[in-house]
Amino acid sequence: MPDTPAEDLVKQWESVQARLRQQLVEEDTEDWQTRPGFLGLQRVGGVDLSFIKGDDVNACAQLVVLSYPGLEMLYEDSQMVTLTAPYIAGFLAFRETPFLLEALQRLQRDQPALLPQVVFVDGNGLFHYREFGLACHLGVLSGLPCVGVAKNLLQVQGVYKNEEHQSQKFGTQLRLDMQHTQGLPSGNSLQQIAALQKGGDSFPLTAASGKVLGKALRSSDRSSKPVYVSVGHKISLDTAVRLTHSCCRYRVPEPIRQADCRSREYLRVRFPAADIGSKQ
Numbered sequence: 001m002p003d004t005p006a007e008d009l010v011k012q013w014e015s016v017q018a019r020l021r022q023q024l025v026e027e028d029t030e031d032w033q034t035r036p037g038f039l040g041l042q043r044v045g046g047v048d049l050s051f052i053k054g055d056d057v058n059a060c061a062q063l064v065v066l067s068y069p070g071l072e073m074l075y076e077d078s079q080m081v082t083l084t085a086p087y088i089a090g091f092l093a094f095r096e097t098p099f100l101l102e103a104l105q106r107l108q109r110d111q112p113a114l115l116p117q118v119v120f121v122d123g124n125g126l127f128h129y130r131e132f133g134l135a136c137h138l139g140v141l142s143g144l145p146c147v148g149v150a151k152n153l154l155q156v157q158g159v160y161k162n163e164e165h166q167s168q169k170f171g172t173q174l175r176l177d178m179q180h181t182q183g184l185p186s187g188n189s190l191q192q193i194a195a196l197q198k199g200g201d202s203f204p205l206t207a208a209s210g211k212v213l214g215k216a217l218r219s220s221d222r223s224s225k226p227v228y229v230s231v232g233h234k235i236s237l238d239t240a241v242r243l244t245h246s247c248c249r250y251r252v253p254e255p256i257r258q259a260d261c262r263s264r265e266y267l268r269v270r271f272p273a274a275d276i277g278s279k280q
Contacts, residue, residue, distance in 0.1 A: 006088070013091045017132045020140045026126070029234040030117065030145060033243075041068045044247060045116030046255025047100045047138070049081075050263035053275040057083050061096075062263035063103035064255060065116050071247065071254045075114045077103050078266040090129045093137035104142050118145040118235065118243065120255040126237075127205055127214035127230035129156050139233020146232025147240045148214075149253055153228055156207075200245045205230075215241050223251035 032040035044066050049059045058080065065075040081099040085091075100121075108115055125135035125148030135148030202215040205228065214230030215237060229244050231237050247253040252260070267276045 006086075009086070010088060010091070013088075013094055014130065016094075017091075017130055017137075020137065021130070021132045023140050024132070024136055025234045026231050026236065027234075028236045028239050032117065033145075033235060033239045038068065038243065038246065041117055043074060043114065043116045044068045044071075044255050045104075045119040045144075046122075046253070046257075046259040047103065047119060048122040048256060048259035048263055049096055049099070050260065050267055050276060052267060052271055056087065059083060059099075060263040060266045061099035061103055062259040062266070063100070063107065064258045064262060065107070065114050066255055066258065069246065071249070073258065075107065075111065076258075076262055077106060078263060079103065080270075092123060093132075093134040096123075096134060097137045097141060100138055101141055104144070116144065118147065119232070120244070120247070120253050121146055121148050121232055122150070122256045122260065124148045124150050124154055124228070125214070125230035125232035127154060127156065127228060131213065133230070133232075135230065135232030145234035147235060147244060148230045148232045149244055149256055150228040150230075151252065153216075156213075199248065200242075202226075202229075202241055212237065217241055217244060219245055219248040219253065220251055225251060227251060227253075 028034055032038050046064045046066070048062050050062065051059045061079050061081045063075075063077045064073065066072060067074055079099070083095050085095045087095060104115070104119070119138065119142070121135035121138055123135055124133035125139070125146065127133065127148065127150070128136070133148055135146045139146030197218070199218055199221045202217040204212040205214040205216060206212050214228055216226040217229050218224075219227050227244070229237070229241050231240055235243075244253050247255060250257060264276050267274065
């Protein structure tokens, strides 16, 4: 029986992902990534798309660049775009990357001195069905270090939002992981355990294969809900997690939060009667 057009498209996109996956770098490549306090890092970017509810074709593609470590706005670019690729689970990058890449290319052309040294992406990187999510796609095509930060858990490769995951959320598994990575003794008092339940604490998201695809991070003392951090390109997971935490004033890292807020505001001004949403 011949393949349907959708099946043909999926096969094509899987082939593209596999080809680009070979170019992915999962290690630190920049000097600032290994320096104390990320010395030398001056500009962090954030990208996002926001939609008018009920319209999954027209969106505002947003790029912001913030200073680091001050997280003050240096540059923003808001553009209305029309998405032409269909939505298929696991292939979000084919809908969104072209417009986010165009925003970075505009900045490179017009104000190259403001090009971010790392880009935070509202979505997943390696934590993906084929270990090549939106943050990886944008990273490889742009050549920039990228970090994927998702607000919701992608249930993939044996990682599920079940009771075990919920119990790990800043609970027993977190304590064991932190004891291992920081050399903390086991059998600590409740006071020591409580000290682990703060911004910066994390636990690994381990696939059925045993590979760690990302980490659930308590990004802020103010939020009890984790974000899910994974490598996009040209950065290690541990560095990505530390950098994400350092860019959080609230639950979501500031470059992504600002991109989301400003893209929503752009739509509100131009479509005052519309109900504004954003991708989940």
